Amino acid sequence: MTSLLSVKNLSVFYGASAQAVENVSFEVSPGKVTALLGANGAGKSSIMKAVGGLIPARGEIIFDGAPISHFPVRERVRRGIVYVPERREIVGELSVRENLVLGGYQISAAERRNRIALVLDLFPEIASKVDRGAWRLSGGEQQMLAIGRGLMSGPRLLLLDEPSLGLAPLLVRRVFERLGAIRSAGELAIVLVEQNLRMTMRLCDELHFLRSGRIVGHKRADELKDETARQQAVDAYLGATESEPRLETA
């Protein structure tokens, strides 16, 4: 299958000498979920932000056959790439609806109304609170709003940075259920950064393991179906030399 996203020899530097990502290459096919796994500081968010255009990077980023490295965020969003950041960054002072409108700032008013209806359909938890201040939502609801806002522009590639961060296990399950629904609905591809390996396994097709800014391993989800295989992958790619491994296998 032709790739939707092709990342080639991506490197990210913070300052002249601090290299956070080193020659990372991977492909994402339309409609597939790709996970980036690794301990804290491995470079996962930096890769996502570089693809989303939020930070500068070296290397090639090809989206839908076109090089996009020189495009600003706005143009990447227009082409269908949306980054949903790790800490949600919803605007608490605005209502749930207004937050969704922000996500659809590039589309027509009619399209925006349709998209809001679709998002609220997908996330009934926030549908009943659509005219309330977003600050009143629970952590899980805020995460749903952040994902919903990401969906407003009708993306073809959603970059989801730790959607389960700080959520109780039941809410993690709910968020992942909805991601499963988004996934089965169509051609939307997702690149997911997650610490929860078990949930990620259920959702994703491909997994890339990162350590110190490099991809050190790759598995298809079907190669990691049983606990032993998962543990072996964690030990081989993430475990021993990381000072602080933080990958939930349960």
Ligand SMILES: Nc1ncnc2c1ncn2[C@@H]1O[C@H](COP(=O)(O)OP(=O)(O)OP(=O)(O)O)[C@@H](O)[C@H]1O
């Ligand atoms: N704005 C920044 N300025 C300087 N260094 C940074 C900046 N952002 C990240 N880094 C460094 O780059 C490296 C990779 O960070 P990054 O946030 O990409 O890792 P991560 O795998 O997403 O970590 P986590 O799971 O903790 O979010 C780390 O060493 C981090 O300290």
